[in-house]
Amino acid sequence: xxxxxTQNLAYQRPQRNGEDRNSVSQSRDQILIAAADxxxxxxxxxxxxxxxxxxLGATKGMIYHHFRSKMDLFFAxxxxxxxxxxxxxxxxxxxxxxxxxxxxxxxxxxxxxLMAHQPFQRVLAQGVAMHQTGSTTAAQRDTLSDLIxxxxxxxxxxxxxxxxAADEMNVDIGDPSLASKSFLxxxxxxxxxxxxxxxxxxxxQMSLAEELVNYALxxxxxxPPQGALEEWKQSNE
Amino acid sequence: xxxxxTQNLAYQRPQRNGEDRNSVSQSRDQILIAAADxxxxxxxxxxxxxxxxxxLGATKGMIYHHFRSKMDLFFAxxxxxxxxxxxxxxxxxxxxxxxxxxxxxxxxxxxxxLMAHQPFQRVLAQGVAMHQTGSTTAAQRDTLSDLIxxxxxxxxxxxxxxxxAADEMNVDIGDPSLASKSFLxxxxxxxxxxxxxxxxxxxxQMSLAEELVNYALxxxxxxPPQGALEEWKQSNE
DNA sequence: TTGACAACATACCGGGTAGTATGTTCCCGT
DNA sequence: ACGGGAACATACTACCCGGTATGTTGTCAA
Numbered sequence: 001x002x003x004x005x006t007q008n009l010a011y012q013r014p015q016r017n018g019e020d021r022n023s024v025s026q027s028r029d030q031i032l033i034a035a036a037d038x039x040x041x042x043x044x045x046x047x048x049x050x051x052x053x054x055x056l057g058a059t060k061g062m063i064y065h066h067f068r069s070k071m072d073l074f075f076a077x078x079x080x081x082x083x084x085x086x087x088x089x090x091x092x093x094x095x096x097x098x099x100x101x102x103x104x105x106x107x108x109x110x111x112x113x114l115m116a117h118q119p120f121q122r123v124l125a126q127g128v129a130m131h132q133t134g135s136t137t138a139a140q141r142d143t144l145s146d147l148i149x150x151x152x153x154x155x156x157x158x159x160x161x162x163x164x165a166a167d168e169m170n171v172d173i174g175d176p177s178l179a180s181k182s183f184l185x186x187x188x189x190x191x192x193x194x195x196x197x198x199x200x201x202x203x204x205q206m207s208l209a210e211e212l213v214n215y216a217l218x219x220x221x222x223x224p225p226q227g228a229l230e231e232w233k234q235s236n237e
Numbered sequence: 238x239x240x241x242x243t244q245n246l247a248y249q250r251p252q253r254n255g256e257d258r259n260s261v262s263q264s265r266d267q268i269l270i271a272a273a274d275x276x277x278x279x280x281x282x283x284x285x286x287x288x289x290x291x292x293l294g295a296t297k298g299m300i301y302h303h304f305r306s307k308m309d310l311f312f313a314x315x316x317x318x319x320x321x322x323x324x325x326x327x328x329x330x331x332x333x334x335x336x337x338x339x340x341x342x343x344x345x346x347x348x349x350x351l352m353a354h355q356p357f358q359r360v361l362a363q364g365v366a367m368h369q370t371g372s373t374t375a376a377q378r379d380t381l382s383d384l385i386x387x388x389x390x391x392x393x394x395x396x397x398x399x400x401x402a403a404d405e406m407n408v409d410i411g412d413p414s415l416a417s418k419s420f421l422x423x424x425x426x427x428x429x430x431x432x433x434x435x436x437x438x439x440x441x442q443m444s445l446a447e448e449l450v451n452y453a454l455x456x457x458x459x460x461p462p463q464g465a466l467e468e469w470k471q472s473n474e
Numbered sequence: 475t476t477g478a479c480a481a482c483a484t485a486c487c488g489g490g491t492a493g494t495a496t497g498t499t500c501c502c503g504t
Numbered sequence: 505a506c507g508g509g510a511a512c513a514t515a516c517t518a519c520c521c522g523g524t525a526t527g528t529t530g531t532c533a534a
Contacts, residue, residue, distance in 0.1 A: 043281075043282055050522095059484075064522090064523075064524085070521095174448055182426060186419050189419060295513085
């Protein structure tokens with residue numbers, strides 16, 4: 001489904017068949033996925049709209065029907081990526097248990113989500129890189145700043161929990177901002193080298209995530225709560 | 238010196254003055270620095286040769302006189318980046334002391350070099366990203382694979398020392414490859430957010446590096462050797 | 475039934491850019 | 505002193521790609 005092959009030679013009417021609820025958002029989703037794949041493969045600048053369209057077996061017109069510009073498409077992919085992260089991690093921040101246990105579960109959720117939605121995560125990385133540079137117009141820089149801000153809130157979610165855990169366990173973590181950056185750096189590192197195996201991808205991701213969370217927690221000077229980690233792995237299949 | 242301003246309107250003869258030993262490699266160096274700056278700012282694909290030339294107050298012809306293609310230029314920048322890393326870190330791997338102390342000093346050297354040569358380091362990151370993707374011709378993929386291989390040797394330098402330290406201190410680090418990846422991930426994280434202050438950049442970098450090395454060592458389950466770290470800071474000004 | 479609109483496809487234009495071909499100046503060996 | 509080559513600059517081309525304008529088909533509401 002992700003290899004560009006079915007190029008339409010003749011015009012094909014929109015499929016309005018059966019249980020098709022909202023084909024619009026469905027098409028949009030397809031585009032987002034294909035775009036994330038392309039951006040991940042070649043980067044934003046080196047990816048053409050035609051590349052994305054070709055991967056869908058569609059044409060440039062279709063994409064410009066759903067997105068105003070290439071930048072808009074990129075932003076939408078970025079938002080979806082953040083959405084996936086929030087959906088995975090935020091619930092873990094509000095369950096019971098000690099701050100340390102919550103932190104461990106958040107880390108697990110984040111790490112697994114990262115590996116499961118790799119293309120989107122690489123787009124996130126490109127987004128921050130773009131933000132540090134002089135890129136494009138003022139309006140685009142504004143929206144980009146907004147997007148980065150949601151990323152900061154996401155990081156703050158971790159920082160707060162880290163501070164709470166450090167407070168409760170009476171460990172000195174130094175600068176909380178630096179600590180949380182290091183913490184996330186460990187979990188995010190998979191983006192640069194992990195590629196999923198065909199078999200048992202989920203199990204592999206979970207065991208990898210566990211090792212990373214262990215490392216990251218030890219780096220903070222905390223002892224990983226093995227019980228909570230095992231429990232999380234059980235309850236997430 | 239790095240802001241594009243002095244555009245040559247008339248042809249300027251090559252400066253063959255005084256103590257000019259080898260202006261060739263000097264020009265090459267200037268190009269490499271400018272290219273690293275541009276690639277860091279906008280990424281490889283979004284950077285034009287004219288951009289690099291303009292930053293030097295030179296023209297496209299000059300760059301194509303020294304480099305066969307844009308890719309060649311990128312590779313050269315990559316090599317220079319690896320060279321800087323090796324020059325900084327390798328000496329630390331061969332001094333006396335325990336493996337743990339060596340590891341700490343290597344980490345410090347690596348982290349400081351990273352912040353001191355940020356543009357080159359970002360190019361390195363782009364290089365690995367390029368390698369995971371289908372980019373360009375077969376020949377270019379070959380040279381790129383070579384470059385990545387030198388990067389693997391660099392990582393192996395750390396992995397070996399980590400294993401030695403773990404062996405000596407009798408700590409279990411799990412998968413050594415994963416451990417060294419996490420270790421370097423912490424130190425490398427500065428690439429994504431650090432930007433040097435005007436004042437006391439060196440001192441700031443050293444204290445940042447120290448905190449990161451502490452985190453990374455604790456992550457491995459090791460206790461940072463404060464003495465060796467202080468000594469390193471002293472002997473590196 | 476009809477016409478307005480959504481959801482695409484097709485055709486085209488213009489700007490930017492990698493690479494090349496060629497001109498110009500200086501230096502250095504003979 | 506001179507000719508060849510190094511070290512650039514200038515001029516040009518061919519191509520790719522973002523964006524737009526326009527055509528085509530189905531659908532649904534009135």
